[in-house]
Amino acid sequence: MVVELAAARAAITALMARHHVPGLSVAVTDSTGLLHAEGFGLRELATRAPATPDTSYLWFSMSKIATATAAMRLVDEGRLDLDAPVDSLVPGFRARRGLPPVVRQLLDHTSGAPNPLPLRWVLPTDRAATEAAPAAAALLARHGRPRRAAGGPARYSNVGYLVLAEVIAAAAGQPFEDYVREAVLEPAGMSGTGYARPDAADSATGYVRLPRPLDPLLRAALPRGVTGPRCGGFVALESFRVVGAGYGGLVGSVTDAARLARLHLGDGEIEGSRVLRPETAQRMRDIRTPGRPFDLGLGWFRQARDRGARPSFVEHWGTGGGFWNAMRIYPGLDLGIVVMANTTRPYDHHALMKALREVFRP
Structure with missing residues (x-):
């Protein structure tokens, strides 16, 4: 395995150079424990601080797996009905035509919810404590109703998961973030992951690779206080929080994310703690x-091109300003891989995961 792991490391380093990725952390797990975790490159360019397995990254939409897990725990507890009309729990989410969307359709992106570009759905960390909740409420007031008939092909929607967070809060009888923490993060042992940007020194700075003449456009596109200084070919992003915990608000390390993957590889159980049936x-x-750009389960997805992939897998990405992440599980192999990086542009995560999979499941 030593030789194979060295080859995988070389492949990851070459991939990072090809795609201009500043820093990246990976974790490999099975249902019984962590198999490997490692950092590559730099979590911060200006100080040359290295990325580590404990570096915190913004999860963005990879958070949806935690949100979906929380919803399905409520279902297991008999506190949420997947076939309940959404507007019985969130009165504003009413269809303009056709049958009323039900909770299940929020999970698999068939509710008809819109998906506006969430470019400005962030707040500088120093403003987030007082302004995050009103900003999320404003997003729901503006976008939180179906735009298409429910029940058609899946169309990925961040708004749908904003609404799902409201459904979870109503069913649980407590704030969404509190319920996810108590029902998912704590039982899974994810002690370093939450919805607030950590104060820990080992946090990744997000980067946008951009030609210098386009700097003013980036500053205009993002809320004031988010765009930071330039470092070579990259523009750094100041510490910020995602507005909308349910669709993309988690912050934490790749090793904690691997614990969530492990929970699902264990069919809802991790280290003797059962979260789901x-x-x-x-x-x-x-x-x-089936849908676009993904085929959907209840949270997990797969690209259409991977429908017949062998070995079979499901995954979820988390992409946004400064960060690009992916969590993938191979249930038939009892293997999960998580990669988190501080780059805005996509990179070949398929090749990275294939290289790691072949080390641990040759």
Whole structure:
């Protein structure tokens, strides 16, 4: 395995150079424990601080797996009905035509919710404590109603998961973030992950690779206080928080993210703590709903091009300003891989995961 791991490291380093990725952390797990975790490159260019397995990254939409897990735990507890009309819990989410959307359709992106570009759905960390909740409420007031008939092909929607967070809060009888923490993060042992930007020194700075003449456009596109200084070919982003915890608000390390993958590889159980019933965890990764750009299960997705992939997998990405992440599980191999990077542009995560998969499941 030593030789194979060295080859995988070389492949990851070459991939980072090809795609201009400043820093990247990976973790590999099975259902019983962490198999490997490592950092590559730099979490911060200006200080040359290295990325480590404990570096914190913004999860963006990879957070949706935690949100979906929380919803399905409520289902297991008999506190949420997947077939309940959404407007019975969130009165503003009413269809303009056709049947009323139900909770299940928020999970698999068939509710008809819109998906506006979330470019400005962030706040500088120093403003987030007082302004995050009103900003999220404003987003729901503006976008939080279906634009298409429910039940059609899946169309990925961040707004749908903003609404799902409201559904979870109503069913749980407590704030969404508190319920996710108590029902998912703590039982999974994800002690370093939450919805607030950590004060820890080992946090990644997000970067946008951009020609210098375009700097003013980036500053105009993002809220004031988010765009930071230039470092070579990259513009740094100041510390910020995502507005909308349910669709993309988590912040934490790749090793904590691997614990969430481990929970799902264990069919809802991790280290003796049961979060979901086995049949519920299996149901979440049953990809039945074709759509664009992804085919959907209840949280997990897969690109259409990967429908017949062998070995079979499900995954979820988390992409946004400064960060590009992916969590993938291979249930048949009992293997999960998470990669988190401080780059805005996509990179070949398929090749990276293939290289790591071949080390641990040759």
